[in-house]
Amino acid sequence: MSILSDIASTLLTPLHRSLAIKRLRKLERTFKFVEHRWVVPFAFRSHGFFKGMRPMQDLREIEMLYRLILEKKPRHVVEIGTARGGTLYMWGQACADDAILVSVDLPGGNFGGGYRNCRTPLYQLFARDKQTLHLLRADSHASSTCEHVSTLFDDGKVDFLYIDGDHTYEGVKKDFIQYGKLVRPGGIIAMHDIRKTPVSPETQVYRLWDQIKQHCQTTELVNDKDQTSVMGIGVVHIPETGMPDLDFE
Numbered sequence: 001m002s003i004l005s006d007i008a009s010t011l012l013t014p015l016h017r018s019l020a021i022k023r024l025r026k027l028e029r030t031f032k033f034v035e036h037r038w039v040v041p042f043a044f045r046s047h048g049f050f051k052g053m054r055p056m057q058d059l060r061e062i063e064m065l066y067r068l069i070l071e072k073k074p075r076h077v078v079e080i081g082t083a084r085g086g087t088l089y090m091w092g093q094a095c096a097d098d099a100i101l102v103s104v105d106l107p108g109g110n111f112g113g114g115y116r117n118c119r120t121p122l123y124q125l126f127a128r129d130k131q132t133l134h135l136l137r138a139d140s141h142a143s144s145t146c147e148h149v150s151t152l153f154d155d156g157k158v159d160f161l162y163i164d165g166d167h168t169y170e171g172v173k174k175d176f177i178q179y180g181k182l183v184r185p186g187g188i189i190a191m192h193d194i195r196k197t198p199v200s201p202e203t204q205v206y207r208l209w210d211q212i213k214q215h216c217q218t219t220e221l222v223n224d225k226d227q228t229s230v231m232g233i234g235v236v237h238i239p240e241t242g243m244p245d246l247d248f249e
């Protein structure tokens with residue numbers, strides 16, 4: 001049954017894709033102002049392989065980060081963990097009109113499973129005005145991936161890095177160390193799932209976060225109001241003097 005429905009979905013993919021694009025554009029007409037556009041990927045529903053693009057985020061926490069990014073309007077943006085494209089859509093809206101955005105995801109990767117290649121043309125439409133979007137289907141931990149990412153920016157430097165890929169301690173540490181080096185003084189690194197949660201013991205971002213916040217200026221975007229968050233977003237503000245040397249375990 002599921003093989004048959006997979007075949008049917010594949011045959012219907014071009015139709016589903018054009019329906020999804022229409023749906024996206026309609027939502028954008030509903031949420032006219034950029035201040036509200038973060039809602040679009042939560043509201044989006046369509047068909048087949050394009051059923052949803054819901055961000056894997058707490059609503060209040062991602063709204064706080066969206067507003068911060070909207071205020072800073074970064075030009076060079078890197079995201080690790082594309083998945084359904086929810087947060088990627090938001091960065092396209094919040095960043096500068098001529099931003100270069102790079103989103104990295106490992107097909108079949110842990111903590112979300114990546115995305116089907118047929119969704120790539122939909123994600124490409126997230127780039128607006130003079131923006132450029134690069135979708136890399138690769139392992140973020142490979143040094144070749146990080147080198148590739150740095151070549152996509154004229155000065156090799158990043159204004160905003162969002163880390164939401166491998167959530168194991170070693171995995172997130174690798175991403176933080178490798179890609180953190182690309183972030184310019186005055187830039188921002190945000191990382192998802194900084195809270196310890198019994199729901200997902202393999203999520204160990206909190207261990208890295210506890211170390212980072214001892215050495216860096218940080219802000220925690222945590223939905224304490226609803227007391228529902230098991231996620232939490234940590235923001236690291238890179239000082240004008242550059243990233244301090246961090247001594248990890």
Ligand SMILES: C[S@@+](CC[C@H](N)C(=O)[O-])C[C@H]1O[C@@H](n2cnc3c(N)ncnc32)[C@H](O)[C@@H]1O
Nearest residue numbers: 056081083086087105106109112114140165166
């Ligand atoms: C939690 S999801 C990202 C959610 C997305 N940021 C959102 O909220 O819209 C994590 C993604 O990271 C990807 N991932 C896991 N390990 C990775 C790795 N080593 N390199 C690149 N991507 C990885 C997974 O495939 C998954 O799609």
